[in-house]
Amino acid sequence: MIYAPLRLLLALFFIPMTLMSVASPDKAKRFSISGKITDQSSGEALVGATVFVRELKTGTVTDVYGNYSLTLAEGEYHLAFSYIGYLTVERVVSLHKDHRISVELMTHQRELNEVVITSERNDRNVVKPEMSTFRMDIKTIQQIPALMGEVDVIKAIQLLPGVQSVGEGSSGFSVRGGGPDQNLILLDEATVYNASHLMGFFSVFNNDAIRDVKLYKGDIPPAYGGRLASVLDIRMNEGNSKKFEINGGIGLISSRLTVEGPVKKDRASFVVSGRRTYADIFLPLSSNKALQNNKLYFYDLNAKINYRINDNNQIFLSGYFGRDVFKNNFAGMNWGNETATFRWNHLFNKKLFLNLSLVYSNYRYNLGTPTGNNNSFDWYSGLRDIGIKGDFSHYLNTNNTLKYGASLTYHMFDPGKATGTGNESFVIEVAVPRNYAFETGVYAGNEQKAGTRLTLKYGLRFSMFQNIGPGTVFHYDSSYKAVDSTLYKAGRIYNTYIGLEPRVGLLYDFNSKHSIKASYARTYQYLQLAQNSTIGTPLDIWFASSPNVKPQIADQVALGYFRNFRRNTIETSVEAYYKWMRNVIDFRDFANLILNNKLEGEIRTGKAWSYGIEFLVRLNEERLNGWVSYTYSRTFRQINGINGNDPYPAPYDKPNNISIVLNYVISKRFTVSANWVYATGAPVTFPTGRAEIGGKIIPIYSDRNQYRYEDYNRLDLSLTFYSKKKPERHFDWDLNFSVYNAYNRHNTWSINFTQDNTNPDVTYAEKVYLFGIIPSITFNFHFNND
């Protein structure tokens, strides 16, 4: 049985081949320059590095694999290769044939205060036809003060305009009013379904294993699909192909160790990175007896190897494995993700690149009680993806860059199965049957320079989602009661949804100093989390679109003004957006989402809309970097069957947001960092009345989300002290002191309304907060055999 999407995919891989054969020489003599830009010390690809043609005042940037391609008329050119934090390299080229120019850039951090470097600054903020995105390299992220000293990619993302944490200390985030499950989180192209460790206080991304991070809040390129709100594209380190390096860190709650180096110099490299928390080692010392027997830890392991076969072929294999373990005498649970990616980068010629990936992703959890009891049980739930993905970058000519590709993912859902364990257990098996689906995406897009000032971007993504048997589909009546069901046999595609997702954008560049950008994107989402609480737990399961659950659809328009100052060291932007969402999912009051085979009967759907304006100033000065942002945004839902069908503020509606993230290099050996965040309190439903029933005071609630928590604000500080760097020394270290919540504000995590124990007629409100002031210290070291 060959499925239609598979055939489509096969067909797609033939199209570029045919295109290649018909690609005729240009009329005017034009040649291309292509190559790769890498870090001189580690050999790693630099993503988003700039190639600037001085004569033409034009250029390009490297893709996620560090590759670039330019097509120019015959002639002599001065090329400048640059990247933030690196010294610019200049090359002169006489272009009479195709050239391959690969460049290694050197970081200028070590020369700070020694030589004054005037480097070419990046103006991509203004000239790149891309908006609503934010890229951060891991160096920036590592400078941000972190909770318990655990540097965290997702916590850094939450400081961006338009992005909010779903709760104090949580790894869940909301982008432009969307739910946390509306973000596509990719680690080397594999979907990470649950990015949380330790109930969300830490994310699964070990910063030593990460190279850079890019967030798309809108203007999502046609290559991506499957989520409404955002794409968070995280790339792992490739490993140093020139020398061995050991990096590590010892923190209050965890330690990290990363080893990287060449397998074959300049050709193959590897990186292995591990992290484990050890907070539980101290639990037996706790004065609280209940805590003493607990085990509570997480670990993760990242590994990647890459092999440059020749100039035209490079392969990568990368994987992630992480797990949280929580155990006491009474019960235990563990959960975690596994991902694996095999990738082949191929250059057909100077103008056509292919990236082909095989991707595996798995999220699962286990929960159970020790055997030997009559209620011993084991409960398992999980989700697995196997996918193939091909992306072509086709640099047709100076004015057109074509990107097209296709992907096919096979999803396997295990919503949950609980069984009794051991001979004594009376617990019977309760299972929600497995289900299966295909998700296909085919896309093509072009970036076209129309004259010197205008750049157009247009593309279309075709997405398809198919439920595959075996499967049982319940039929629900108008009151959401299951009346009967249909059973579909194995292998049968019993439901298909198709989505056409146009993605367009334009850039009007006034003079490389300032520009206007606009974009429109439609996105479809076929998978969602059964999560009814604001923060969620590792037990929340993903469920798919089905005959009863229509795909969610969002349309977003955005308009922005971008301007750089002081030789591009200050980037500023203002962006306004409006987003309409259909078939948005919420759950009925007191929904039962756990081990419920009629989960779909708990769903209520409707529409949602968000709008906002985001102001951003980003600094890339020699000593001072960071950003300051202000966002005003609103987001609402109107769901049939909730709040009397009236609109209500969505859970992540926090109108005013300020983030200030600054890092200042005092000297070669000292840097200080600070961030301050402010957000309007989250909307919440409070009781307005009370009734006495069964000796208890029962709250009578206001309309949904009619109240708000107090405003949130927090200051974090950190100071890093570096060892003296000497060229002959192979070992260096730094010591980081950080303080989370420096002025010890008791920010609300939740408010409970409680009945007084001694006088049951009295009720009062009680605020729960998680963190007071939390100081921490982290020691990092670095060793190389240079």
Next chain:
Amino acid sequence: MIKNSFLIVILVAFLLACTEEIDVSLDSTYARLVVDGSIADDSATYRISLSQSADYFLNEPAPRVTGATVRINDGTGLFDLHETEPGLSGIYETDSGFQAVPGKLYTLLVDLKEPIAGMSACQASCFLRPVTKLDSVSAMFHPDWGPEGVWTIKLWAQEPGNEVNYYMFNLYRNGKLLTDTITKKVVSDDKYINGSYMNGVDVMYLNHAHKWETIFPGDTIILQMSGITEEYFNFISQVQQAGYNIPFFTGPPANVTGNISDGGIGFFAAFSNTYARNTVKN
């Protein structure tokens, strides 16, 4: 049961969270009639309480609803209830020796002396479901659970497999009801045990650190198991969820759904009881 054990695991982790009392200003809301009471298949005097809802921070007992006419219809006849202190208590009781019968539909009829929020009469119906016989009960101490140990109450009974059953459990210690408020009662469906012989199933966990609601060796305990309707099961579950807010688990707060008509709040329940007795051993 499974859900509970998960909650316990996680809650242990959050002993570290801090709380503080705060002032919150809340709007006023209109008063509604609140009905609270039940009947069962034991021969006894049963009480129905009528009160009014109030603003959340009223901080005094709920205003009573007095002088109402309260009757119970069992499909064949009407039984009058009498206010214990006429014009004062808002508590209406059956004659002594009232005994409901499994398999019958009971309807509570309330006519108010003065309308509340425009409502002058309401009713509530509940079917009385039979319950399987409880064979025995025992208590077991787990010294290593929690700071001072935990007692589990275990029961033995045959779960009927041919239907979906809902249970409510109450515990008496030396004749005194330990589960004396609605949030302490344990309710369960038969999802994980349908048709099994419940061979020492844990139905209750008593935290021994809470001296006012635990048991001691030598005590006589009586476990009451009641067969309740799905609606009453949902009602108690909702009441138990409506009280707290943990952003990890709890969905948006919502009003509980009772069975009182015409905008009334609360529940009129009818259920059947079975009992088992034992002495707590060391």
